[in-house]
Amino acid sequence: MTTITSLPEAQDFVAQFTNGSYQRIVALTGAGISTESGVPDFRSPGGIWSRRQPIQYQDFVADEASRLEDWDRRFEMRDFFDKAEPNAAHLALSALASSGHLTCLITQNVDGLHQRAGFPQNRLIEIHGNSTYATCLDCGARAELEGQLSFVEAGQSPRCGDCGGLLKAAVISFGQQMPEEALYQAAEAAQDCDLFLVLGSSLVVHPAAQLPAIAVKAGAELVILNAEETPLDSLASTVIRTPLAQTFAKFREEQPDIP
Structure with missing residues (x-):
């Protein structure tokens, strides 16, 4: 070598x-x-995961508070991604x-x-997966993140406009x-x-x-x-x-x- x-x-x-x-x-x-x-490398010391533990997929599906926490950090990550070239x-x-x-x-x-x-x-x-857009967990339809911000700020989990299913950033979560x-x-x-x-x-x-x-x-x-x-x-x-x-x-x- x-x-x-x-x-x-x-x-x-x-x-x-x-x-x-x-x-x-x-x-x-x-x-x-x-x-x-x-x-940032989210896994490294000082990264987002050292400050905010990742949301497990099962918790995202089952719990509204977990979904909103996950969405909040997706928008935090989006800020990093938007500034990067x-x-x-x-x-x-x-x-x-x-x-x-x-x-x-x-x-x-x-x-x-x-x-x-x-x-x-x-x-x-x-x-x-990809954290720059969302998909429906039921029908797979794609949705852009920007359209979900108002729902998250109002304390509501974003839902699919086609079937009403849960929207989630298209990244693979822990446990998924x-x-x-x-x-x-x-x-x-x-x-x-x-x-x-x-x-x-x-x-x-x-x-x-x-x-x-x-x-x-x-x-x-x-x-x-x-x-x-x-x-x-x-x-x-x-x-x-x-x-x-x-x-x-x-x-x-x-x-x-x-x-």
Whole structure:
């Protein structure tokens, strides 16, 4: 395993992702890619979850007070998301997808920054859902967050305009079943790639943490770009410790074939 801590060396290394050596790149992103855009890592000390314990899914369904508490923190998170902008790492992944090198992006993030960076939705798998809009727990209809604020401020749980069911931010809550189809697609992508990239994930949250091992077992090369050590570093051919946005700062300008 090679460990890179020099920024110029890291920038040179990521430039090779488009040199033709890899035909089917799959990436997994975690909180570390978005913290450099100003989105707090909610799991870390000082994050929102250290101040306000997450609402369990069962409590959301059963209790009005829990629903209102959950909605209140969704709007708190939305303020962070609205102020954030995609950084060079988000943009580099979108460029890799546009050039055909990146076939699938799996993200643990719920902030919508990959979409705002122009990443194609049909190649994006959000295994923890998305906190920038809501869906009905009964009929699945989508609803925008802004339209629910007046209900929450009035002390009422937002309801679906189509069927009257409970609306909930489209993020996967603690105790809620993970999306089976998304997990299946993510595992399939990991098995079919020749390079698996991890960007900003601590690889301690399952089932996402299993995906790099699936890729390596199927014969892919693993490269981990994360500030801290992860439990799967020993499986990687290269580990990069430099800040992600700086690592990819020159990526697009040094790739003449990437739009």
